Amino acid sequence: MPESVLFYVLSGVMVAASGLVIGQRNPMYSVLLLIVSFAALAGLYIVLDAPFVAMAQMIIYAGAIMVLFLFVVMLLNAPQEDAAGWDRVHPLRRPGVARIGILLAVVLVAELGWALSKVVALDSPVGARADGAVVGSVRELGRVLFSEYSFAFEATSVLILVAMVGAVVLARREGDA
Amino acid sequence: MIPLSHYLIVSALLFAIGTAGVFLRKNVITILLSIEIMLNAVNLSFVAFGRYAGTVDGQIITFFVMTVAAAEAAVGLALIIALFRTRESLNPDAFTSLKW
Amino acid sequence: MDSQLLLRPAVIGLMIFIVFNALIIASAILVYAERKVMGFMQQRYGPYLVGPHGMMQPFADILKLLFKEELRPKGADKWLFTLAPVLAIVTAFAAFATVPFGAETTLFGLLDQPIKLGVADVNVGVLVVFAVTSMGVYGIVLAGWSSNSKYALFGGLRASAQMISYELSYATSIAAVILLAGSMSVREVVDAQAGYWFGFVPKWYLFLQPIGFLIYAIAGVAETNRAPFDFPEAEQELVAGFNTEYSSVRFALFPQAEYINMVTMSAVATDLYLGGWHFPGVPEYLGWLAFLAKVGFILFVYIWMRWTVPRYRYDQLMKFGWKYLLPASVINLLVTAALVLYFNA
Numbered sequence: 001m002p003e004s005v006l007f008y009v010l011s012g013v014m015v016a017a018s019g020l021v022i023g024q025r026n027p028m029y030s031v032l033l034l035i036v037s038f039a040a041l042a043g044l045y046i047v048l049d050a051p052f053v054a055m056a057q058m059i060i061y062a063g064a065i066m067v068l069f070l071f072v073v074m075l076l077n078a079p080q081e082d083a084a085g086w087d088r089v090h091p092l093r094r095p096g097v098a099r100i101g102i103l104l105a106v107v108l109v110a111e112l113g114w115a116l117s118k119v120v121a122l123d124s125p126v127g128a129r130a131d132g133a134v135v136g137s138v139r140e141l142g143r144v145l146f147s148e149y150s151f152a153f154e155a156t157s158v159l160i161l162v163a164m165v166g167a168v169v170l171a172r173r174e175g176d177a
Numbered sequence: 178m179i180p181l182s183h184y185l186i187v188s189a190l191l192f193a194i195g196t197a198g199v200f201l202r203k204n205v206i207t208i209l210l211s212i213e214i215m216l217n218a219v220n221l222s223f224v225a226f227g228r229y230a231g232t233v234d235g236q237i238i239t240f241f242v243m244t245v246a247a248a249e250a251a252v253g254l255a256l257i258i259a260l261f262r263t264r265e266s267l268n269p270d271a272f273t274s275l276k277w
Numbered sequence: 278m279d280s281q282l283l284l285r286p287a288v289i290g291l292m293i294f295i296v297f298n299a300l301i302i303a304s305a306i307l308v309y310a311e312r313k314v315m316g317f318m319q320q321r322y323g324p325y326l327v328g329p330h331g332m333m334q335p336f337a338d339i340l341k342l343l344f345k346e347e348l349r350p351k352g353a354d355k356w357l358f359t360l361a362p363v364l365a366i367v368t369a370f371a372a373f374a375t376v377p378f379g380a381e382t383t384l385f386g387l388l389d390q391p392i393k394l395g396v397a398d399v400n401v402g403v404l405v406v407f408a409v410t411s412m413g414v415y416g417i418v419l420a421g422w423s424s425n426s427k428y429a430l431f432g433g434l435r436a437s438a439q440m441i442s443y444e445l446s447y448a449t450s451i452a453a454v455i456l457l458a459g460s461m462s463v464r465e466v467v468d469a470q471a472g473y474w475f476g477f478v479p480k481w482y483l484f485l486q487p488i489g490f491l492i493y494a495i496a497g498v499a500e501t502n503r504a505p506f507d508f509p510e511a512e513q514e515l516v517a518g519f520n521t522e523y524s525s526v527r528f529a530l531f532p533q534a535e536y537i538n539m540v541t542m543s544a545v546a547t548d549l550y551l552g553g554w555h556f557p558g559v560p561e562y563l564g565w566l567a568f569l570a571k572v573g574f575i576l577f578v579y580i581w582m583r584w585t586v587p588r589y590r591y592d593q594l595m596k597f598g599w600k601y602l603l604p605a606s607v608i609n610l611l612v613t614a615a616l617v618l619y620f621n622a
Contacts, residue, residue, distance in 0.1 A: 007179045011187045018191055018214050022198035027206045028357070028422070034210055035415070041217055048184070048228050053236045055404035057220075059448075060243050063411035065213070065250045067418070067441055072254045073206060074422050074434065076261050105197035112189035116182065116222075138401065138461055144233050145240070156244045163248030170255035173262070 006047050014040035031069045038062040052138050184225035191218035205260070205267045209253050216246045281389050288384065288392055296396055300373060304536035305335040307576065314580045345525040350425055353522065357423035362523070362530035365416025369537040372409040375402035376544045377464045379554050379565035393464065394565060402463040403451055406545055407444075410500060413538065414440045417502075417509070420531070424522040432521070435591055436509030440500055442598040447496035449606035450489045453613040454482055454549045463545070467553030481552040486613065490550045492606045497542040499598065501535060504582040505589050510535075543575035544568075551575075 017037035024030045038061045045054035145153060191214055198211025220239045227235015257267070264271050309324070309332060316323025324331030349358055379394030399405055414437045421433015458466040472480045483490050499506040523531065547553060551571050554564030589597070 004179055007183065011183075015187065015190050015194070018194045021214065022194060022202060022207065022211055024207075027204060027210075028354075030207055030210055032357075032419075034213065037214070038217065041221060044184075044187075044221065045224055047179075048224050050224050050228070050236050050239075051399065051401045052404070053220075053224060053239050055401050055408050056240065056243065058408035059404065059411055060247055061213075061217070063408060063414070063444075064441065065247050067414055067437060068250060068254055069206065069210065070415075070418055070422075071434070071437070072257060074418075074430065076258065076267065101197060101201045105193050105200075108196060109190055109193035112192060113186045116185035116189055141233050141236060145237050148234075149237055149241075152241055156241055159248050160244065163251050167251040167255040170252065171258045 003047055006043070010040045010043040010047065013037070014044065027073050028070075031066055031073060034069075035062050035066050038066070052141055181225055181229045185222055188218045188222040188225070191215070191221065203268050203270060205257050205269055208269070209250065209257070212253075213246060213250065216242055284388060285390075285392065288388065292392075292394070293396055296373065296378075297370065300370060300537050300540060301533075303540050304533045305339070307536045307539065307580075308335040308338060308532075310576070311580050311583075314577070315584045318581070318584050339529065342525055342529040347526065348522070348524045350522045352425035354423040354425070357419050358522075359527065361416050361420035361423060362527045362534070363416075364419065365413060365534040366530045366537075368409050368413040368416065369534040369541070372406050372413070372538070372541045373544065374409075375399055375405045375463060376541065376548060377467065377553070378544065378568050380561045382562055395464065398462060398464050401461045403455060403461045403466070403549075406463070406541070407448055407451065410538070410541070411441070411444055413534070416531075416534065420523065426522055429521045432509045436502060439506065439509065439591075439594060439598070440502070442595060443496045443499035443506075443602070446492055446598065446602040446606040447500060449603070449610050450486075450493040450496065451549065453486060453489045453606075453610045456610070456613055456617055457482060457485060463548050467548050467555070470552040471555050473557070477557065479552055479555060479557055481550065481555075483550045483552075486550065486609070488605065489609050489613070490546075492602060492609060493546060493550065495602060496606075497546060498579065498582065499594070501538045501542055503535070503539060503579060505586045506594055507583070507588060508591050508594060539576060539579055540572065543572045543579070546575055547571040 014037050017033045017040065021030045021033045021037065024033065038057060042054040042057045042062070045051070045057060195211045195213075195215030195218060198214065199208050202208055202211065220242050223235045223238050223242070225235070227233060227238075260272065261267060312334065313323040313331065322331075324334040327333040327337045349355075374396045375398070377393060377395030377398060381391035381393050383389075383391045417440070418433050418437040421429045421431070421436070424430070424433075454466060455461055458469040460466060460469070466482075470480050470482060474480060478484070498504050502510050547568060554561075554568040556564070556567035556571075559567045
């Protein structure tokens with residue numbers, strides 16, 4: 001019972017916040033609303049018996065990636081969309097292309113929802129494994145991560161290195177050392 | 178108990194919201210944020226499926242998705258900074274030099 | 278009606294209430310202690326007029342701040358200007374939620390099942406503390422940005438860059454402790470430090486991880502924007518900091534959040550490295566007193582450090598964090614992992 005209340009509240013917050021993210025003119029508000037959405041998602045992960053993923057979500061997404069976004073928004077003093085030459089109508093209310101876009105988005109939701117609910121029309125998600133180990137315990141996660149997914153793990157570390165070098169190179173000014 | 182389909186519908190909603198954001202918004206930063214929303218929607222379905230199947234694989238894939246999202250956000254934002262320095266605009270329609 | 282059914286939630290509620298108030302009182306005591314200790318270190322008395330030995334000084338400070346005028350600059354963002362200190366203080370309080378401060382106790386037989394002294398005990402407690410403190414960056418960043426003032430913006434940007442740089446070394450040094458303890462729950466890390474070697478040396482991780490403790494302490498000080506790393510704060514002396522445009526209550530929340538962060542850092546350091554509530558010769562049910570003593574000692578070292586060493590310059594600070602502290606903490610983790618593997622194989 002409390003699980004369903006939590007689910008509805010958290011997913012409601014998450015969807016509402018994400019909807020508001022794409023509807024804000026000011027990118028600063030968008031970033032902050034997205035942080036709220038991520039926090040709600042972390043709550044959903046906890047409801048799904050994945051505490052480690054929930055905390056990783058908070059640390060990585062809400063704690064690091066969003067700070068990065070915030071930095072860029074502040075550094076660039078991100079101009080709002082309707083400055084200097086663009087019309088004053090809110091981006092989501094512009095006629096023509098925007099209306100079709102929204103209609104297509106609704107169609108996408110309906111389609112995805114229908115397809116996914118047909119794939120698994122069923123009962124509640126299972127919790128524990130057959131051999132008794134608790135799904136989502138950190139020990140289990142570590143074991144599987146470093147045994148079955150070790151190649152992906154190493155590849156990800158190379159990916160992060162490449163991204164780090166790339167970001168430094170791309171954001172450099174001309175003529176800097 | 179919450180059936181799996183509920184989680185998937187929420188994930189579908191989020192994904193569609195993200196897609197709508199990418200197509201409808203004219204601010205590069207908001208577009209990147211919408212991409213992050215899409216990635217989170219996918220993470221949610223991974224974890225939901227993982228729990229349904231009783232394994233941890235769903236959660237592990239989530240780590241990789243998060244890592245890739247972090248790397249992509251970093252490089253994307255660096256690109257935005259570089260672009261902003263040349264054109265002083267964050268509107269993707271302003272970068273039309275390759276148009277013929 | 279089973280009285281236990283009502284008693285347990287009541288005791289837990291009482292504990293939450295006590296912890297909340299204890300944090301607020303701790304920040305008040307820290308205000309006084311800082312000024313007194315600072316005074317004695319500078320060979321002067323510090324506050325001594327208000328109340329006996331100046332003990333009512335924090336209350337005088339709070340009253341003064343409460344009666345000031347609430348200002349908001351004209352161009353400041355309406356919502357974010359008020360949200361920033363709220364975020365700072367909420368994350369400061371929330372970070373203490375998974376920090377245990379005492380052994381399990383039955384309250385002298387009042388309860389059937391022993392209750393753990395601490396607001397919550399989650400099995401990824403260490404990560405929760407880390408996640409919530411990394412949310413604390415937002416309070417400062419938003420304060421800097423929403424003030425619509427260039428000094429505040431610089432202070433906010435620098436503070437947040439500093440905090441996220443030192444978060445990495447902080448996390449890596451904690452990872453080494455988690456390796457040693459084999460669990461992410463803070464309570465289990467503390468319980469892994471019970472017992473003695475050779476009968477009299479307590480099994481604290483401080484002795485197993487001296488460099489790790491040093492790294493954690495330095496990163497912790499940098500995280501709370503204190504002592505030699507208080508560049509964003511000390512800009513107030515030079516020019517201005519992220520809380521330039523704040524006054525009255527909104528301002529008061531920032532130093533309070535800082536003091537509570539200090540208390541949380543000290544409490545986590547005590548739990549992870551100094552054995553928590555285990556102390557040779559102290560019985561289990563008085564463990565929380567030992568915990569308080571250790572936290573108090575670390576806070577004293579915090580204050581001591583602030584008034585002894587000069588402040589880092591910003592580029593020295595970032596260079597130190599990335600080029601020296603992070604490699605050191607990674608090497609610490611590698612060596613710890615190798616030794617754990619060797620001795621447990």
